[in-house]
Amino acid sequence: MRIGILTLPLHTNYGGILQAYALQTVLERMGHEASVITTPNKAELPVWKWPYSYPKRMIRKYILGKNEPFFFESYYNRVYPIVGQYTLQFINKYIHCFEVGKLLDLKEKDFDAFVVGSDQVWRPMYYPTRIENAYLDFARDWNVKRMAYAASFGTSDWEYTAGQTRRCRELLRKFDVVSVREESAVELCRKFFGVNSSHVLDPTMLLDVQDYVDLVKRADIPKSKGTLLCYILDETESTTDLISRLASETGLVPFRGNSRVEDWSAPLAERIQPPVEQWLRGFMDAELVVTDSFHAYVFSILFHKPFIVVGNKERGLARVKSLLKMFGLEKALYSCNGNKNIDLNCIGIDWEDVNRRLQNLRKHSFNLLNKV
Numbered sequence: 001m002r003i004g005i006l007t008l009p010l011h012t013n014y015g016g017i018l019q020a021y022a023l024q025t026v027l028e029r030m031g032h033e034a035s036v037i038t039t040p041n042k043a044e045l046p047v048w049k050w051p052y053s054y055p056k057r058m059i060r061k062y063i064l065g066k067n068e069p070f071f072f073e074s075y076y077n078r079v080y081p082i083v084g085q086y087t088l089q090f091i092n093k094y095i096h097c098f099e100v101g102k103l104l105d106l107k108e109k110d111f112d113a114f115v116v117g118s119d120q121v122w123r124p125m126y127y128p129t130r131i132e133n134a135y136l137d138f139a140r141d142w143n144v145k146r147m148a149y150a151a152s153f154g155t156s157d158w159e160y161t162a163g164q165t166r167r168c169r170e171l172l173r174k175f176d177v178v179s180v181r182e183e184s185a186v187e188l189c190r191k192f193f194g195v196n197s198s199h200v201l202d203p204t205m206l207l208d209v210q211d212y213v214d215l216v217k218r219a220d221i222p223k224s225k226g227t228l229l230c231y232i233l234d235e236t237e238s239t240t241d242l243i244s245r246l247a248s249e250t251g252l253v254p255f256r257g258n259s260r261v262e263d264w265s266a267p268l269a270e271r272i273q274p275p276v277e278q279w280l281r282g283f284m285d286a287e288l289v290v291t292d293s294f295h296a297y298v299f300s301i302l303f304h305k306p307f308i309v310v311g312n313k314e315r316g317l318a319r320v321k322s323l324l325k326m327f328g329l330e331k332a333l334y335s336c337n338g339n340k341n342i343d344l345n346c347i348g349i350d351w352e353d354v355n356r357r358l359q360n361l362r363k364h365s366f367n368l369l370n371k372v
Helices: 014-029 047-063 072-083 086-095 131-135 162-172 183-193 211-218 237-250 276-285 292-304 318-326 351-369
Strands: 002-006 034-040 097-099 113-116 145-151 177-180 228-231 254-255 288-291 307-310
Touching: 014 034, 014 086, 014 292, 014 351, 047 211, 072 086, 086 351, 113 254, 113 318, 145 351, 177 351, 183 292, 183 318, 211 276, 211 292, 228 237, 228 276, 237 254, 237 288, 237 307, 276 288, 276 292, 288 292, 292 307, 292 318
Parallel strands: 002 034, 002 113, 034 097, 113 145, 145 177, 228 254, 228 288, 288 307
Antiparallel strands: none
């Protein structure tokens, strides 16, 4: 079966890239021909947005002092090929993309089925076009199979307008199978869409850890320069202090798992995102992981590395709490609040119990994927 995977754009986010790679790989091993649907990675500001976008940017830059490019679109289009050069290499090598100018250019004959997910594909603030497209609005009258696999709202709060809720409800009811990544999303689907859904694993957890080790070996990535992997998406004084105290109390050597890719004020050379395989190598070499990233929790579990979760409310805590609950690891969640002592007992993990849970959850998730 020819399957089109609809997810968030593949840019420089390791988790987003690897979940697409994993879902495609699993579907191909099931005998399908799977492709990730992509559109050109080019930033554009529609003319109709100029009257309020540019004044807003002037206020942010010249009054609030935000260090952000005024002509963001031209800056992004110039800089992205540089900062994303290594992640783009991985995408081009391992992910089969079906590129169209826009989703409306897709034809019914292109695919037999669509799988929407994973990642925060149902979060309006993250989806690059109308959120209705994440519910296959462009294919509403087509004779194709429709599945949502591990789709995520990213939060337990409802962020849709009344109009979006009404339109997406109508579209989701056309789906043959609906599954979501968070426990809270099951209730959101029921409450706002009147649709029953299943709670499943993120696609990255459907592959065995050896699949990721093999990627690292093929890329011949050298050993990491430390033993305390620090993958922090939103750095603050509190997270910096936490890492310093962890290094002091454990004797481990901190090393970064990412560049300053989202820091507009950083020199360009410091914003270049390292290769995906180097990020994976970090989990192989780490003795402890500290992170505020959902997929870093996932890979810590897969690589059997103790980890400390820094709660990141802006990026979505519901998905974090849901994952930790699935594996009985709620004690790993840490809240940065000044001088709070670090309880290193939280990093003791019963990996046999985790493995039992993972195998059961994989069985459930594969049973659902087999319905495509």
